[in-house]
Each structure stands twice: as structure tokens, then as C-alpha cells.
Amino acid sequence: MIEALEWQWIAARASGFTAYGLVTLATVFGLLLSQRWQSRRVWPRLINDQMHQHVVLLAGVFTAIHGIAVWVDPFTKFTWLEVVLPGISHYRPLWMALGIVAAYLGMAVVITGWLRPKIGYAWWRRLHYLTFIVWLLATLHGLGDGSDSRTAWAIGIYGISSAAVVGLTLARLLRPAGSRARSMPGWAGLTSVIALGGLVFALLGPLRPGWNAIANGGKGSGSRLATAVLATNVQAAYSAPFQGSVTQQGPDAQGVVTLSFDLLVQGGPYGVMTLTLQGTALPSGGVALTGSSLALGTPAEPGLYEGGLAQLNGGRFSATLRGNGLSPITVVGNLSVDSSNNVQGIVQVQPGVTQEGTGSGPDGGGF
Ligand code: HEM
Structure with missing residues (x-):
């Protein structure tokens, strides 16, 4: 009976990784744009403001699909409130809350983009830094909540995404483009500390066998792949x-x-x-x-x-x-x-x- 209904779970995981890839791509495009990394020779100048916005919207669409697929998954049996209110889920509450908050912050960033003429450039720019939090929360959420975190391909996706976002952020902070831009070594140091903390967390937590049994104090640890592999006493x-x-x-x-x-x-x-x-x-x-x-x-x-x-x-x-x-x-x-x-x-x-x-x-x- 469970096998016949597995499509919701497959849809939740596939849309989760697609949304994550798009959130990463949107962050990377934003960083490349701010670094003025645009080649006039590359037709049709692929990385431009419009492309950045399209990727952001597509990320929103896949996040919505992900949320709905998670909601209709018969294994977890979420109520609709559990998928919209962070922290009340009976299943991996903390890690799920990070995904929900990431989605809301992402929405806030998009809305402030539309309101830019009203709120002014300076405020839009400040609020746009929330993007980094969105990406960080989405990464922690996927790693901590996901059933696939320990597979080689998922580690590859998280690893490549993290290397791209952290690498470009450091470049942006240490060697910013533009004549008036100044280097910010303090923020670069903080970024490195957060990246290192994230790596240690991943190695000691989600990437270790048994994570799903210990995450959330056993709440919602009836995970699928992880426990299938786990089979501990x-x-x-x-x-x-x-x-x-x-x-x-x-x-x-x-x-x-x-x-x-x-x-x-x-x-x-x-x-x-x-x-x-x-x-x-x-x-x-x-x-x-x-x-x-x-x-x-x-x-x-x-x-x-x-x-x-x-x-x-x-x-x-x-x-x-x-x-x-x-x-x-x-x-x-x-x-x-x-x-x-x-x-x-x-x-x-x-x-x-x-x-x-x-x-x-x-x-x-x-x-
Ligand atoms: C920016 C928004 C989000 C992104 C990028 C994202 C991404 C991901 C990724 C990459 C995974 C790992 C899937 C796997 O390992 O197979 C995942 C899992 C999950 N997400 Fe999200 N997510 C987001 C928002 C949400 C929201 C809003 C909810 C709640 C409705 C949610 C609920 C879940 C659940 C329950 C899982 C575990 C699925 C499983 O069994 O593997 N996520 N998400």
C-alpha cells in the first residue's frame, strides 16, 4: 500500500532538490551580477538581471510544489497548519521549520524587489542581503530534514552549491567590483566561520549514520531510506x-x-x-x-x-x-x-x- 503512494515522497524530494538548485543558482547569479561578471561575447549575455529574476520566480514555483508534495505525503500525514507554521510539525520540527522560514524570507525578498521604487534603493539592497539567510536556511533544512542527505549525489549537490556560494561571497567581500567598492575582511572572516561551522555540523550530524534516528530527539525519526540503511539495534x-x-x-x-x-x-x-x-x-x-x-x-x-x-x-x-x-x-x-x-x-x-x-x-x- 505504501509503495503505491510513494510518488508524493518522490515528488517532495525531487522538487526539494530542484528548488534548492534554483535558490543556489539565483544566489550565484546575484553575486556574479554584483561582481559585474558579464561577458559581452557570451551570447545572449546569459547572466543578466532578467535571468536572475526568472530563476528566482522558478525557485518560488518549485518551493510551492515541494510544500504541496510534502503536505500530501501519506507517510508523514501533515495537517495544512504544520506545513505553513514553523515549529509545530510532529515530524522533524526544527529542520522543517528552517525550510518554512526560508520560504517566507524568500517571499519577502521577492516582494521588496517589487516595492523597490517605493522603499528606495538603499533599503532594497539591505533587505536583499536576506538572500544569504534564505540560502543558508535552505541548505541546513535540506541536509537536516532530507532522506537523501547521505547519498553521494546529494552530498555532491550540497558540496558544489556551498563551494559556489561561499567562494563567490568571499570574492565579493574581499575583491568587490566597482571603483567605489571597498573590501570587507571582517564580513569575509564571519562568512568563513559560518561555512566552517556548517561543514562541521554536516559531518557530525546529517552525514553520519543514524542521524534520522537522533534528529529532533526521535520526533519523526521514522524516516525511510536512512532507517532502511541504519537497521541498528x-x-x-x-x-x-x-x-x-x-x-x-x-x-x-x-x-x-x-x-x-x-x-x-x-x-x-x-x-x-x-x-x-x-x-x-x-x-x-x-x-x-x-x-x-x-x-x-x-x-x-x-x-x-x-x-x-x-x-x-x-x-x-x-x-x-x-x-x-x-x-x-x-x-x-x-x-x-x-x-x-x-x-x-x-x-x-x-x-x-x-x-x-x-x-x-x-x-x-x-x-
Ligand atoms: C526555500 C525553500 C525550500 C528549499 C530550497 C527546500 C529544499 C529541500 C531539500 C533539498 C530537501 C531534501 C530532500 C531529500 O533529501 O530528499 C528538502 C526536504 C524536505 N523539505 Fe524542503 N525546502 C524548502 C522549503 C520547505 C517547506 C516550506 C517545507 C514545508 C512545507 C519543506 C518540507 C520538507 C520536508 C518535510 C522534507 C523532508 C522530505 C524527505 O523525506 O526527504 N521544505 N527540502
Whole structure:
């Protein structure tokens, strides 16, 4: 089910990188223009004010597409308020907030461009420096929030973009074009410190394995690619809410009924939980449980941890789950199903095998 809906996620990532490339290009064009780097020989003098403005507008269009794709992504299930108000997202709140603020500041820069005749050149120019903040926030947002940050191609995009923007900014500050322009070594020093800080942050944070599990204190760490690669042992107990839906198959010719619960866990490193219950229909109307399985993992590897239920009592369940090359974990949860077959509940995951996860199994119980 999740695979069939992956296009929103692909659209979010593709438009995110396109927007980022365009924000970088707009910044680079602006810097080249201010350095009067225009060749009369290059037809049609590609880097000019108009081109700069077109790139800015295109960046706005792709940022809007990115925001919408993120909003409709069924994995994260954002409300519309979460995608417009910085900091309230249930998923990677800080890193998402940086993207939202970057988008608003970008809008402010564009609007001050339109208002230039009213506010005057000096104010327009001052406000235009916000562009650097927009680019910096977009870079930190992409690195910190993105699922692709650790791939070679993403590192290439962030690396080339940063080298271009930082290099041209330093050139602009140390060797500005124009007879009246003066060099600003203090600002160049600050730029170098920020660039170095950014590099250290990237190396110690988003580019290290496990970043998605630790970013935001575990909030929204049910990331996809990163956790698929990560597959580390659960180090400490945690509990997280989950939600999803249940579908029923059967009863078949033998009277066997299968209930499949597809659940998304909001917290902890493993975002996908699947519970399957099998039973035979009883003449009294109930179902006698004959088999069960619980799996915890990522969308790429939903069956990373697997095991049968040890207990099922009302909505309460427990199990010991095992994964290939991973230490066993005990999972204890509580779920409820509403009349539309929507499921929600809370799950506790602990490293190791505890009393709760063991037992004779629920077979013979009812549901
Ligand atoms: C200047 C504006 C923005 C730029 C340049 C930008 C760029 C990016 C980039 C490059 C990524 C990394 C994608 C990946 O690693 O696959 C990303 C991820 C993301 N962005 Fe933005 N973004 C911007 C604004 C926003 C806004 C306004 C929102 C909120 C609606 C947002 C939400 C997200 C989310 C949730 C992700 C994580 C997607 C994933 O799972 O990889 N971004 N963004």
C-alpha cells in the first residue's frame, strides 16, 4: 500500500532538490551580477538581471510544489497548519521549520524587489542581503530534514552549491567590483566561520549514520531510506503512538478470517508496523485465533523485526520480535479500531526479551 503512494515522497524530494538548485543558482547569479561578471561575447549575455529574476520566480514555483508534495505525503500525514507554521510539525520540527522560514524570507525578498521604487534603493539592497539567510536556511533544512542527505549525489549537490556560494561571497567581500567598492575582511572572516561551522555540523550530524534516528530527539525519526540503511539495534526503551487501518479477508472456504493492520509509528527509528491475525469463524459470531504475526521495520524493509504475538487481550498485545543480525526486542501495545476501520494506539518497544513478550501465545483466544 505504501509503495503505491510513494510518488508524493518522490515528488517532495525531487522538487526539494530542484528548488534548492534554483535558490543556489539565483544566489550565484546575484553575486556574479554584483561582481559585474558579464561577458559581452557570451551570447545572449546569459547572466543578466532578467535571468536572475526568472530563476528566482522558478525557485518560488518549485518551493510551492515541494510544500504541496510534502503536505500530501501519506507517510508523514501533515495537517495544512504544520506545513505553513514553523515549529509545530510532529515530524522533524526544527529542520522543517528552517525550510518554512526560508520560504517566507524568500517571499519577502521577492516582494521588496517589487516595492523597490517605493522603499528606495538603499533599503532594497539591505533587505536583499536576506538572500544569504534564505540560502543558508535552505541548505541546513535540506541536509537536516532530507532522506537523501547521505547519498553521494546529494552530498555532491550540497558540496558544489556551498563551494559556489561561499567562494563567490568571499570574492565579493574581499575583491568587490566597482571603483567605489571597498573590501570587507571582517564580513569575509564571519562568512568563513559560518561555512566552517556548517561543514562541521554536516559531518557530525546529517552525514553520519543514524542521524534520522537522533534528529529532533526521535520526533519523526521514522524516516525511510536512512532507517532502511541504519537497521541498528534498539538501544533504549521508547513508546510511540501509531495509526493506520485494518482490512479483513475471508472467511474463506475453511472459515478462516485474516485481519491485516497496516500501521505507521510516529517515533522511534522504525516507522512501519504490520499486525496480522488469523482465526476461524465461530458459530457464535466470534473468531478463534489460530495464528498471528507482528512486524516492525521501515517502508523499504517492513519485516526488519518479526515474531508471533505472545498475548492478545482486547486491544492489548505483546510479542518478542527478532531481526536478522539484530538483538531481540519486546513490543507491547494497545490498539483500538473505530467503526470506519481506522486503527490507533500506542506501542512500547524495549531492547531484549522481557516477561511481557513471552508466553504461550494467544492461539485459542478470541477477537
Ligand atoms: C526555500 C525553500 C525550500 C528549499 C530550497 C527546500 C529544499 C529541500 C531539500 C533539498 C530537501 C531534501 C530532500 C531529500 O533529501 O530528499 C528538502 C526536504 C524536505 N523539505 Fe524542503 N525546502 C524548502 C522549503 C520547505 C517547506 C516550506 C517545507 C514545508 C512545507 C519543506 C518540507 C520538507 C520536508 C518535510 C522534507 C523532508 C522530505 C524527505 O523525506 O526527504 N521544505 N527540502
